[in-house]
Structures are given as C-alpha cells and as structure tokens.
Amino acid sequence: MALNDVAIAGVHVTRQARDLPGVSSMDVVIEAVRGALDDAGLERHDVDGACIEWPGPGGSPAEPSSNWAPFFGGSLAWTSDEITDMGASVRGVLKAAAAIATGQCEVVVLGSGRASRSVIGGGQATEGAALGTTLGLEFADPYGVYNAPEFALVAARHMHDYGTTSAQIAMVAATVRNNGHMNPEACYYGRGPFTVDDVMQSRMVASPLHLLDMATMNCGGNAIVLTSIGRARQLRKPPVVILGGRREHLRGAYANPALLREVGAMGRAAARIVLGRAGVSAHDLDVLSLYDPNAFEIMRCLEMLELCEPGGSGPYVESGAIALDGAHPVNTDGGLLSHGWNGLGQMGLKVIEGVRQLRREACNQIHGAELAFVTNAGAGAQHVELLLLGTDR
Amino acid sequence: MLDGWPRPRATTLTQPYWDAAARHELVLPRCEDCGRSFFRPEVVCTHCSSRRWTWVPSRGTGTVYSFSVVHRPMYQGMAVPYVVAAVDLDEGCTMFANVVECDPAEVDFGMRVKVTFVDYPEGGALPCFAPSAT
Numbered sequence: 001m002a003l004n005d006v007a008i009a010g011v012h013v014t015r016q017a018r019d020l021p022g023v024s025s026m027d028v029v030i031e032a033v034r035g036a037l038d039d040a041g042l043e044r045h046d047v048d049g050a051c052i053e054w055p056g057p058g059g060s061p062a063e064p065s066s067n068w069a070p071f072f073g074g075s076l077a078w079t080s081d082e083i084t085d086m087g088a089s090v091r092g093v094l095k096a097a098a099a100i101a102t103g104q105c106e107v108v109v110l111g112s113g114r115a116s117r118s119v120i121g122g123g124q125a126t127e128g129a130a131l132g133t134t135l136g137l138e139f140a141d142p143y144g145v146y147n148a149p150e151f152a153l154v155a156a157r158h159m160h161d162y163g164t165t166s167a168q169i170a171m172v173a174a175t176v177r178n179n180g181h182m183n184p185e186a187c188y189y190g191r192g193p194f195t196v197d198d199v200m201q202s203r204m205v206a207s208p209l210h211l212l213d214m215a216t217m218n219c220g221g222n223a224i225v226l227t228s229i230g231r232a233r234q235l236r237k238p239p240v241v242i243l244g245g246r247r248e249h250l251r252g253a254y255a256n257p258a259l260l261r262e263v264g265a266m267g268r269a270a271a272r273i274v275l276g277r278a279g280v281s282a283h284d285l286d287v288l289s290l291y292d293p294n295a296f297e298i299m300r301c302l303e304m305l306e307l308c309e310p311g312g313s314g315p316y317v318e319s320g321a322i323a324l325d326g327a328h329p330v331n332t333d334g335g336l337l338s339h340g341w342n343g344l345g346q347m348g349l350k351v352i353e354g355v356r357q358l359r360r361e362a363c364n365q366i367h368g369a370e371l372a373f374v375t376n377a378g379a380g381a382q383h384v385e386l387l388l389l390g391t392d393r
Numbered sequence: 394m395l396d397g398w399p400r401p402r403a404t405t406l407t408q409p410y411w412d413a414a415a416r417h418e419l420v421l422p423r424c425e426d427c428g429r430s431f432f433r434p435e436v437v438c439t440h441c442s443s444r445r446w447t448w449v450p451s452r453g454t455g456t457v458y459s460f461s462v463v464h465r466p467m468y469q470g471m472a473v474p475y476v477v478a479a480v481d482l483d484e485g486c487t488m489f490a491n492v493v494e495c496d497p498a499e500v501d502f503g504m505r506v507k508v509t510f511v512d513y514p515e516g517g518a519l520p521c522f523a524p525s526a527t
Contacts, residue, residue, distance in 0.1 A: 257479035
C-alpha cells in the first residue's frame, strides 16, 4: 500500500466557543472521538491506532494515547504521543496514514479538545499569558518574544522587500473572517461582515499584525478517523484520499528569529514534490485550507505554492483569487482566524475543512471540489507541513 | 525596563555568554574549523557540525533585518510598546534583540545598530541594540 491507499473515513468538530462552561476537556475529547466514529459508521472496537490527547484526570500522563486502549475495547497496535500529531494535524494524519499503509494498524483515530483557554495541550498551561510564552526559549523569552512577534518579523520584512501593504494583509483577514461569519460552527458566526477597514482599525498586537489579522482563541475539539481506502468505501461517507504530503523543518521552532530570506520559500520544494507525484499542479487545486495563525501566513503559502511570484501575494489577493468565488478559495470555514484556534485541534480543523469540501458537506461549499491542499505551521515556526487530499476516483 | 520580563535561564553551554553580558561584553560562538559565527549558541557549529568552537568578542555592530513594535506584552505587567528585532550582526549571524534608546517610530529596516546592555536590578544584563551612526 502507499499513502494514497489510505483515506479519511470520519471527522467530527464539536461546538467551538470562546468558553465551554460546565464541561471538562476530557468530555470534549470524548465527544470529538465518538462523533468521528459515528460519522464513519465505525464502532469503538474497530479502532487499533490512536493519537489522541488525554487531558485527564486519570490514566498515565507519560503516554497519553495508550490510555485510550480500554476505550477502544482492547489493545492498540499503533500510537503517537507527539502533541504536534494530536488534534488530527497534518503531521499526525501523515504519520497515521503511513502506519496504515505499512500494515502496522488498520483504523486510526486522532483527536484533541479543550474546555479552557488556559491550556494548550500536552500539559502546557498559559494562565492568560500570550501564546508561545511557555516554550522556555533562552534567547527569545528575555526579549518579550512570543508567537505573534515571531510571525510579525516575517510579515514586516515582506512588506519592506515587496511593498506588501497592511490593507492587503487585512484583505486576507477580512475574506477569511467573512467565511467564518457565515459558518454556524465558527466562533465568529454572525459577528461580521468584516471590511478591510475593520481589520486595520482593530488594535495593533505586534506590527504589522492587528488583532483581527490574527487567530481567535477558543475552546472545543475535533477528531479524524483514517483507514484503508478499501475499508473506507464500505463505510458511511465518501472516502477522502491522502494523495500525498511532506514537511520542511528549517530548525527548532522559535529559538532564533525566523528570517524572510530563509522562510519565504519554505515548503516550496516540498509542495512541488507532493503535487508532482500526484500528477497535478497548484492551479488544479480547488480548495486551499492554509494554516492561518495570522493572515500573513496565508500569503506566504500562496507564494510557496507558486500561485504567484515571491512577493506577489498582495496583488494576487487583491485580484479576488482567494474569495469563495475566486480561482483558489482559502479557508472556506473561516480558518483559525474566525472558526477557531482550539488548543491542539486547530491543526486538524485545517484538515477537516479540506475533507468536508471534498465530501460536499462544507458550509461554504465550493462547487465540484476534487482537490484540497492543507498546510500546518509556517513562517514564524520555521517549519511547514503539507497535505494533498482528493476525492475517491 | 526589564521589570516583569522573563530572565534568561542559562545552561552550562551558555553561561559564558551571560557572564560576558554581565560585564557588558557581547561574545559570540565562532567555529575553529569553518571560521564562521553562529547564533544562538549550540553544542555543534550550525554551519559545519564541528564541536570545536570558542567564544569570541563581538564588535557589537549590526543591522536591523526586521522588527516588530509589540503592543500586547508577553506577560501582563511588562511595559509596552517595545521593539523586537532580528539583528544581523556584522560577524554574519542573527539574533533576537530589543531595540532601545529610541522611539519605536525611529526603528527601520536596514538601520545600523550597536549593542548596549540593559542591567537587571538583581545583577546581570541583557544585550540590546541602540541606533548607531555606523
């Protein structure tokens, strides 16, 4: 088997909200896992692979995924405990798919959830501090550096090198937030519509990124079920095929500044490999689900995919290409910007929107979508993860 | 300025860096095999993987490659705005720093800067950068 013999058979997204009073993080994860199994038409006992957050209490903290073995009615053949795999991230989906393709297991569930915004996942508590403050970075922390400035440094240099404007970044943010405004599942449902001016008038967090250029923090969970394409065809939903994927890691995330001259092209070669092996080009992509901790990363990904020249993403966005009626609609669910950034699961929300589009189940459905491209991480993190999804043909 | 700011947590690898900073000296790793400097300090040279590197004094001069004026502080209680920068040192490596001794509005891409040390009240100092004529 190869990667493209593996399919996503089930997905579930719980309610996403700024706060979820009255439930525990564990409740949210269980709901996500059960929901994804129901979506697939599978039973708990069918599962033999797990990459799922275990918020506790109970179980063993050291290997959270193993704690799920009794829940799945027996032993597990495969697990992953990397927090960057949980939440059904691109990375986790690729690892799980590789495990299935190599016969190490047959049905894998990935998932996560949180009921409190003060927890990221993997035991990292933030107590209201800015995202990225708990990483223990000796040569970043003392300068007041956290996620937003890390990414902002790349955006700022892009504006200097290419003349990218705040209005162009804001246009990306407004476009994606308006998708969230129309998505009943999104935290920002009904809270728009947003104009470029609305985004630019919101308070500056770390120049050039305004509050509305950045992801919203919320609670909720999600889960994904993968299995072989043969098995998936027997289940409830149209299989969504893992057509390929790849990553690029420049260095350890956040320890030293991300520099546009290094991260601008990050993932470009990997994307060429993924698309080339699938026999498609970026122009064939029907839907883009691009990691958006901030609107600028979307722009970087458009250049990474070579849909425009390096530095050309500003005019490209102004042309309307990423709108719902554009050539390459981006983040049709509202993205992390306005659907949600829910702890670890935010990485999986990108995958799930790709899946829903290809199943014809999306809120803002793109007619005839056959190919979806999903990314996680990006500029400030100095790594990027890529996933190509397709309909079962 | 550093009231409520996180303190650097030195390791055996980096203690010489912070000891030098306390003396108001900026030192950088320089590889004895390939001759290049790298930052942040690592066990092996990030250019050629050699373990043979030493701390050498830096001229302390560089250029602002990029910067961000931060309005939402890392932790509540830290004074804002402050300027985070990626500074390209003339020795050929790049580091995070704060740009100080000027209005944030004066900071610009390609600006020449020189190291200046901001003392922690309890001892020790943080290498930062200020605008420089050269």
